Amino acid sequence: MVTNELHQLTIHEAHRLIKQRKISSVELTKSVLKRIAEIEGKVHACVTIVEDTYP
Amino acid sequence: MSKTPTREITPLTGIPILIKDVICTQGIRTTCGSKMLEKFVPPYDATVIEKLKAQKAVIIGKTNMDEFAMGSSNEHSAFFPTHNPWDLSRVPGGSSGGSAVAVSTDECIYALGSDTGGSIRQPAGFCSVVGLKPTYGRVSRFGLVAFASSLDQIGPITKDVTDGALVMNAIAGHDNRDSTSVLYPVPDHTQQLLPDIKGLRIGIPREYFVEGMQEEVRVALESAISKLEELGAEIDWEVSLPYTKYALAVYYVLAPSEASANLARYDGVKYGFSEQDASNVIETTEKTRQVGFGPEVKRRIMLGTYALSAGYYDAYYVKAQKVRTLIKQEFEKAFEKYDALVTPTSPIVPFELGEKLEDPMQMYLSDVCTLPTNIAGIPAISIPAGFADKLPIGMQIMGKPFSEDMLLRIAFAYEQATEWYKRKPPL
Numbered sequence: 457m458v459t460n461e462l463h464q465l466t467i468h469e470a471h472r473l474i475k476q477r478k479i480s481s482v483e484l485t486k487s488v489l490k491r492i493a494e495i496e497g498k499v500h501a502c503v504t505i506v507e508d509t510y511p
Numbered sequence: 512m513s514k515t516p517t518r519e520i521t522p523l524t525g526i527p528i529l530i531k532d533v534i535c536t537q538g539i540r541t542t543c544g545s546k547m548l549e550k551f552v553p554p555y556d557a558t559v560i561e562k563l564k565a566q567k568a569v570i571i572g573k574t575n576m577d578e579f580a581m582g583s584s585n586e587h588s589a590f591f592p593t594h595n596p597w598d599l600s601r602v603p604g605g606s607s608g609g610s611a612v613a614v615s616t617d618e619c620i621y622a623l624g625s626d627t628g629g630s631i632r633q634p635a636g637f638c639s640v641v642g643l644k645p646t647y648g649r650v651s652r653f654g655l656v657a658f659a660s661s662l663d664q665i666g667p668i669t670k671d672v673t674d675g676a677l678v679m680n681a682i683a684g685h686d687n688r689d690s691t692s693v694l695y696p697v698p699d700h701t702q703q704l705l706p707d708i709k710g711l712r713i714g715i716p717r718e719y720f721v722e723g724m725q726e727e728v729r730v731a732l733e734s735a736i737s738k739l740e741e742l743g744a745e746i747d748w749e750v751s752l753p754y755t756k757y758a759l760a761v762y763y764v765l766a767p768s769e770a771s772a773n774l775a776r777y778d779g780v781k782y783g784f785s786e787q788d789a790s791n792v793i794e795t796t797e798k799t800r801q802v803g804f805g806p807e808v809k810r811r812i813m814l815g816t817y818a819l820s821a822g823y824y825d826a827y828y829v830k831a832q833k834v835r836t837l838i839k840q841e842f843e844k845a846f847e848k849y850d851a852l853v854t855p856t857s858p859i860v861p862f863e864l865g866e867k868l869e870d871p872m873q874m875y876l877s878d879v880c881t882l883p884t885n886i887a888g889i890p891a892i893s894i895p896a897g898f899a900d901k902l903p904i905g906m907q908i909m910g911k912p913f914s915e916d917m918l919l920r921i922a923f924a925y926e927q928a929t930e931w932y933k934r935k936p937p938l
Contacts, residue, residue: 463617464935467674470620471522481525484620485569488527492572492618495938499594501603501612503532504540505572 462487522677523566529619532573535654544576544588547803557654559682574609580658583877587807596936601861604634611638622668629881632893636856636905639895646912647888648693651686659769662885672923676700703920706927709743711850714750719854727899735896758883764831771815839887846911856893856905892918895931
């Protein structure tokens, strides 16, 4: 499983992989947070990020 | 509300979502893009947030927006403007611009927005993602910070149509805490997702192909509609909804009127920002609003206060309500004949940051195709329908009340046949 592009998944794709236990919610969430860290400086889409809540 | 057992994996379990910063999240700051609520941490969750949490959705943050959802470009955020990922010098649309950008750039898997006159659909169109404004009353507004209570709805912004259906399954339904939510059965919105629209009757209202519409948008829409025809839909190009031309005027009487009443709660006393440099209560309230609200919010409060004032109430507010009924009836009549109506989401492609900031009327016109549905309370979806020189174009599909599954079906058939939604912005 290619795990470095998980943030590109849709809900139904991610759901299938989570259900099959091929990826975890933590991996998926980390991928999305990494993506935010990379591009948020360009697009400024977010006001608040709450990553600490989900270890 | 149904309780999900801990171990059950529902369609949203474990999947990260961003929430427009107008929806209350317990323990997470909810600013509404305003200085007034810059430090406001809600002590409770909106109903939609409770429903997402029941599915074990992972809320990772809050998205930027025009202040109190008043705007079409995200430039009216009190904090910073959001940029369109397809061209960073352009606006992402608004007011749910942050949510639309976050979905199109994969900063989340999906997002929630809110739509009072196009605030989900217009940015979805500008960013090439899917945005659905549900029927008024389909989704609970409890915990949605009010802008114009008779027009506001919460809805999904997603990467594809299937995801939109999945989110609708999760958030739709009656809620005792929102007296305007409707006790109407919630279907499985994914049931109708078949790439088959043979025999569906689709009308094209000519009033939505407005003067001032960009030629690239017209061309893209005509090609998209031909695709629907190719897929088996029966297209009627000759539909006319003459009251459409009054929708903008009606909206800009009703929405500011409701806003002026709703925003009176920000008085510097109960919660939110409070200007301390004042000598008495009235001065506190005045100074709180002077400093706490931005220019667009002040403009709309003044418009609304004027429309509601003695002597003008009948001429503006009452008259607008009467025309609202006419617009609603015109849609009802159209939907006796058609399963759906198709229009551009916006008559224009994303504009440059700053381009329309000094000209509110030009800014308002970018929502001219979306706001009639809020006035009528009907559902509508925007889906990616092509590009004009790398800038996204959205197609809007409108339907009768509670026909979200029909809209999703048409959108799905088009999406599967075209694959515009697979394009990603060049970041």
